[in-house]
Amino acid sequence: MRISEKLQTQHSKSEKPTFSFEYFVPKTTQGVQNLYDRMDRMYQSTLPQFIDVTWNAGGGVLSQLSTDLVETSQSVLGLETCMHLTCTNMPVSQIDEALESARLSGCQNILALRGDPPVNQESWKPVEGGFRYAKDLVKYIRTKYGDHFDIGVAGYPEGHPENVNDKETLLDHLREKVDAGANFIITQMFYDADIFVKWCEDVRAMGIQVPIIPGIMPITTYTAFLRRAQWCDIHIPQEFIDKLDPIKDDDQLVRDVGTDLVVSLCRRLLESGHIRHLHIYTMNLEKAPQMILDRLGLLPTHDEPLDNHLAILPWRKSLNPQRRNEEVRPIFWQRRPYSYVARTSQWAVDEYPNGRFGDSSSPAFGDLDLCGASLIRQSGKRSLELWSTPTSIQDIAQLVINYLRGELKCLPWSDTALNHEVDDILPDLVALNQRLIITVNSQPQLNGVKSSDPVYGWGPRDGYVYQKQYLEFLLPKDKLPKLHEALANDVMLTYFAVDYDGNLTTNHRDGSRANAVTWGIFPGREVLQPTIVEKVSFLAWKEEFYHICQEWKLNFENHQYNDSVNVLQRLINDYVLVNIVDNDFISSESRIFQLLSSI
Incomplete structure (x- = not known):
């Protein structure tokens, strides 16, 4: 616009x-x-x-x-x-x-x-x-x-x-x-x-x-303040010098006092009528602009209506005209929007009929190299700083636990930090990782939560939102037969499991159909269903996920961390990628976690 x-x-x-x-x-x-x-x-x-x-x-x-x-x-x-x-x-x-x-x-x-x-x-x-x-x-x-x-x-x-x-x-x-x-x-x-x-x-x-x-x-600092003013040849009011020069060696105090000065400047401008x-x-930088906006009272509050663009979906909608009808995405890329948009960037406008997720098997997902040279959005050096050199599956599980607790802002397969949506299931997620079932993605169930809820809400503020409990994880291969036996005839817990070689196991009667796992009901609108689980896109995500693991392993090879190389190869060889949906969004039981605790 x-x-x-x-x-x-x-x-x-x-x-x-x-x-x-x-x-x-x-x-x-x-x-x-x-x-x-x-x-x-x-x-x-x-x-x-x-x-x-x-x-x-x-x-x-x-x-x-x-x-x-x-x-x-x-x-x-x-x-x-x-x-x-x-x-x-x-x-x-x-x-x-x-x-x-x-x-x-x-x-x-x-x-x-x-x-x-x-x-x-x-x-x-x-x-x-x-x-x-x-x-x-x-x-x-x-x-x-x-x-x-x-x-x-x-x-x-x-x-x-x-x-x-x-x-x-x-x-x-x-x-x-x-x-x-x-x-x-x-x-x-x-x-x-x-x-x-x-x-x-x-x-x-x-x-x-x-x-x-x-x-x-x-x-932000006194030196930068003077340098920028001199470079632009602008006048510095005496009040600025009088207040900042005595504290010029204390960067934190300079930023605090400097923010007050800039806020006063902004108020003068707004009061001028121009x-x-x-x-x-x-x-x-992030902190200084937010301090200015906070002291001016311009930060958004929960009771303010969001603009239409932000309000429509739980994920921020693309402004690219090629994607203007897109209102549905597979949940697998919930934490990797960059690679999802890159891999579907060649999809035509008609691949989103009426805003819905189209026939993903027709155009297919783009090649992995559309995402750039690396699928891990961190340099090799930065990867080591963030995730160190795990030498056991326990070490990888602990990285995930740290991420769940907010101590890490990203993982090799998750580009974005978690929000408070996982708080209700956090103990269950941590317990699974402690048992070496490595969680990848999840959401709790919701049954008619107000769309204005500050944690779970999305969409226009006069509606209700719903979610099926969803869990994606890495399961040791030797536990897969027991999982399949428990779910073979279950119509409420539906799952896909796939290994590195592409061997797929499922209890879906018709796995080609999309299963809505998030939806919203709003006055005067059709039902919105912005996230789904679907077989073809899951297989495309499997390709990407294991490629990420290979890249992570290659970084260890380049730095000659052989124990880390071996543990990543074990993860690739001996684990399967699984997603389970609990279609009973009304039940208060956490059946997915109960099932996995028994395996």
Whole structure:
């Protein structure tokens, strides 16, 4: 959705100010993976209207990372994203590639900038076949794409480093960018509210009426505070120096006092009448922006209605237009949304008929290499730091127990941290792992829980949600015959079990049909069933799961941890991957755990 439309809609519904976040592209693959996790966490806890991603000019690896970040945030994380795009080192051919990548991912917002000169270049020069000014880039985007994109441009309340003293000329340039087709203005950072408010008055006096969005820079350390202010050549109010200089050696105190100063700045802006939205430069940090929002009273509360995008499903819906009808996913990828979206990225729109999970056996799941070079979203070094070097099945079970207890935020097969949904079955999960039945994924049963429940709720707030108890786990092969014997004729506990070689055991009468394990009932709507268990997708997940185990083992081989290599090979050879669904969602008995405790 276009930013100007989204903000207009939100501000028409509520007087509460809105906000957004900016992130920059990390220089390493591991940094990118960590940023995805941070973006996701910050979105869940704060609900910004949008995020934006900076551009790394030059058309090389970092430029590709910019477009990858935008595509992933839109398609996988489901975050409304604005992509920076600069003229620096960008011939029109590369601008076209970036814009088309954004369009295909569902991104409808571009921040069009001239850009700074490269670090090895004293003055800015246009590249051959490129644009000289941001207004030219705005015109080009508007001419080629019409109204598809909302286009933002930069504003400089305290002048531009190349034109500090000629404020009138800068305002003329700003008007030219807006006249060329810009829809909103995001400003450079500043700390002087009086200067900013006066600049807003001057902008309006020029006849510029598009939204002005102030760029807010948190204060984290005294050194960084001074460096950024000097680099941008902005005025620091004496109050900031008086309060921060005496405590400059205490980073924690600087952040606390600096947050109060920035909060006071934001309040001045909001009270001026010119501003209803704040854009926070996160510097890829989590705590400082959240402190600002908390003290401004802008964090969401449980009694606030969620926006439609977040409210529809228990998993965040993709904003990629190719997936616009998707409302059902197999539960196996509940903790691995990145690989699921990658492996189904080539599915056509008609694979989600009426939003339902289509015939997965028709297009099949994409190859594992769609997910990138590694299915474990951690570097080899980071994997060792997180999960050490297990030398026994007990060690692997203990890693899972640590994850269940919140002491680990991820596992090789689980990219995301657990929420409190597992609290009710946590003792049972821990007990299974202590008995060396390694749990992989689970959910408790629910029978008509209010959709507004802060832990289990999802969907519109006037409905009820339901879940069948579900458990996925690794079971020693020698216990599989006993499991099958116990469930062979059971119509309520249905299961699939598969080993590394693909040998499938099941008690499903018709395993090809999807079994809804989560659903919701809401006034005026069809039943929503956002997660299912289904054979073909389970077999695709089995392929991925054992491949993850192989990658984990390979990392130990590369570091010559032979005992860890052996225990991973034992897990692959001697265990089967099993999922069980208790279809009796009304019963208060935990039949799955009772069964496994007897095996």
